Amino acid sequence: MSNYFDKRDFPVFERYKGLVYLDNSATQQKPAAVLERAERYYREENANPLRGLYELSVKATDAYENAREAVRAFIGAKTVREIVFSRNATESLNLIAYSWGRANIKEGDEILVAISEHHSDLLPWQILCKEKGAELKYLECDEEGRYTAEGLRAALSPRTKLFAIAQISNVFGRLNPIKKFTQICHDNGTLIVCDGAQSVPHTAVDVQQLGVDFLVFSGHKMLGPMGIGVLYGKEELLEAMPPFLYGGEMIDTVTRCGASFAELPHKFEAGTVNAGGAAGLHAAIDYINELGFEEIERRENELTKLAFEEMQAIPHVNIIGAKEWQEHHGILTFTVEGVHPHDIAAIFDAENVAIRAGHHCAQPLHQFLRVASTARMSLAFYNDEEDIRRFIGVLGTLRRKMGYDG
Amino acid sequence: MTDNFYGEVLTDHNLHPLHKHDLPTATCCHEGVNSTCGDDIVLNLEIKDGIIVNGSYTGSGCAISQASADIMLELVIGKGLEEARHLNELFNKMIHGEINDDELEELEEAGALQNVSKMPARVKCAMLGWRTMETLLDSEGGAP
Numbered sequence: 001m002s003n004y005f006d007k008r009d010f011p012v013f014e015r016y017k018g019l020v021y022l023d024n025s026a027t028q029q030k031p032a033a034v035l036e037r038a039e040r041y042y043r044e045e046n047a048n049p050l051r052g053l054y055e056l057s058v059k060a061t062d063a064y065e066n067a068r069e070a071v072r073a074f075i076g077a078k079t080v081r082e083i084v085f086s087r088n089a090t091e092s093l094n095l096i097a098y099s100w101g102r103a104n105i106k107e108g109d110e111i112l113v114a115i116s117e118h119h120s121d122l123l124p125w126q127i128l129c130k131e132k133g134a135e136l137k138y139l140e141c142d143e144e145g146r147y148t149a150e151g152l153r154a155a156l157s158p159r160t161k162l163f164a165i166a167q168i169s170n171v172f173g174r175l176n177p178i179k180k181f182t183q184i185c186h187d188n189g190t191l192i193v194c195d196g197a198q199s200v201p202h203t204a205v206d207v208q209q210l211g212v213d214f215l216v217f218s219g220h221k222m223l224g225p226m227g228i229g230v231l232y233g234k235e236e237l238l239e240a241m242p243p244f245l246y247g248g249e250m251i252d253t254v255t256r257c258g259a260s261f262a263e264l265p266h267k268f269e270a271g272t273v274n275a276g277g278a279a280g281l282h283a284a285i286d287y288i289n290e291l292g293f294e295e296i297e298r299r300e301n302e303l304t305k306l307a308f309e310e311m312q313a314i315p316h317v318n319i320i321g322a323k324e325w326q327e328h329h330g331i332l333t334f335t336v337e338g339v340h341p342h343d344i345a346a347i348f349d350a351e352n353v354a355i356r357a358g359h360h361c362a363q364p365l366h367q368f369l370r371v372a373s374t375a376r377m378s379l380a381f382y383n384d385e386e387d388i389r390r391f392i393g394v395l396g397t398l399r400r401k402m403g404y405d406g
Numbered sequence: 407m408t409d410n411f412y413g414e415v416l417t418d419h420n421l422h423p424l425h426k427h428d429l430p431t432a433t434c435c436h437e438g439v440n441s442t443c444g445d446d447i448v449l450n451l452e453i454k455d456g457i458i459v460n461g462s463y464t465g466s467g468c469a470i471s472q473a474s475a476d477i478m479l480e481l482v483i484g485k486g487l488e489e490a491r492h493l494n495e496l497f498n499k500m501i502h503g504e505i506n507d508d509e510l511e512e513l514e515e516a517g518a519l520q521n522v523s524k525m526p527a528r529v530k531c532a533m534l535g536w537r538t539m540e541t542l543l544d545s546e547g548g549a550p
């Protein structure tokens with residue numbers, strides 16, 4: 001395999017020598033550049049952004065707004081008015097459900113959700129439908145996690161107001177044809193919400209090219225700090241939506257009996273914002289841009305291929321989803337016959353390999369697939385061939401460790 | 407088989423349980439669930455004159471939850487309700503790392519689960535069978 005990437009940029013691996021971190025879908029590790037940028041914000045630029053009329057507050061505002069511009073460019077939005085900072089993908093999705101949803105969904109309407117969605121892209125819609133007397137429908141995939149254009153067309157009805165789907169599922173790792181799905185939705189007068197939590201960190205995403213109405217993602221899954229996330233929405237949609245939370249920063253004028261609200265995107269950013277987190281996310285974007293998605297994908301694909309092929313060669317190991325490594329994008333969810341996923345994770349942990357076990361916040365999908373729970377390894381460009389070899393080494397001895405003969 | 411991760415007692419009870427079956431003669435049964443991990447067992451007890459004369463469980467879950475239920479039944483079958491309650495208390499103590507050596511001896515094979523006290527995420531797996539038995543003893547078995 002060509003040039004290994006070394007982990008020197010990531011301080012956590014200095015502290016935990018020998019740690020094989022394969023839970024990148026849950027959250028990624030942070031390069032020093034991100035940590036230093038967030039710290040520098042607090043050391044040198046901290047004041048309450050968007051408020052004070054003095055130099056330090058201007059610096060804080062600049063740090064925050066420059067980050068917004070970096071996000072805009074990163075996902076190809078038309079204007080920074082379309083970029084709302086939130087805490088994470090979950091909060092962004094709730095914002096859409098509360099603000100757009102409560103203003104636009106009526107009794108008898110339908111919302112369509114892909115069956116593989118993370119609970120964060122399911123519960124806000126489920127609650128909204130219950131509240132409004134609307135109907136929640138599921139788009140089902142085949143057992144390899146594939147959704148088709150025909151399936152989508154058949155599931156849409158004249159009453160479908162919104163379709164929610166992840167660009168990359170956190171269980172299957174499959175990249176869904178969002179551009180195609182957007183056209184189909186728009187032909188039906190349906191809006192599309194794209195959950196980019198697992199795609200934005202791993203592949204170039206351009207919202208104008210995809211045409212989606214909303215895109216959400218989390219900073220912490222793409223090298224950034226926790227507590228900063230993004231909602232992209234088309235300007236005309238965001239413009240028409242009522243605020244989500246009310247309070248400081250999001251108003252224009254307030255009187256004893258009313259208020260007018262601030263311009264986009266501030267209308268949706270009530271209260272003191274996470275400027276340090278935004279600065280850290282900015283550094284994360286710079287880091288990714290410098291490395292480039294071509295290189296990131298090249299590395300992640302090499303490692304995915306290696307892991308996939310080695311896993312396939314181990315008896316009693318079943319990979320969930322596609323039968324080709326190309327469709328997995330660094331996410332390999334699996335079961336081992338006769339070994340419960342929590343025992344799998346415990347055995348890996350004992351060997352200093354961090355993987356995830358459980359239902360990965362996708363219980364309806366596990367019910368659909370008829371498995372109680374699964375284990376998942378998910379990689380990032382900073383993993384290396386040695387990480388995969390260690391992972392495979394443990395996987396190969398797992399059943400014996402549980403007392404089976406082989 | 408020296409390669410047993412959890413130790414032979416535990417993996418043996420998991421792979422070759424003694425008490426995992428239906429129990430038509432049961433006088434009471436109760437379902438215990440750990441919804442976050444998906445462990446799910448039904449515990450059946452046959453109680454006669456204050457004695458647990460027979461018991462079984464069915465269901466699915468991780469090795470710790472399954473082995474723990476099996477070992478528990480092995481320990482309490484043939485014992486009185488008071489004794490079962492006492493063992494339950496000891497098991498609780500052990501899982502919370504508060505047991506002494508004499509008490510540990512009373513738990514016999516269940517002592518194989520002592521290390522779970524160092525795995526906080528797995529405590530509720532180990533407790534599932536015991537917790538379910540406690541519910542049964544408190545209701546059907548008559549509260550103390």
Ligand SMILES: Cc1ncc(COP(=O)(O)O)c(C=O)c1O
Nearest residue numbers: 088089090118120166170197218
């Ligand atoms: C596909 C998907 N959507 C949404 C989320 C929620 O992300 P967060 O917890 O950062 O809001 C996750 C992360 O677990 C995810 O994988």
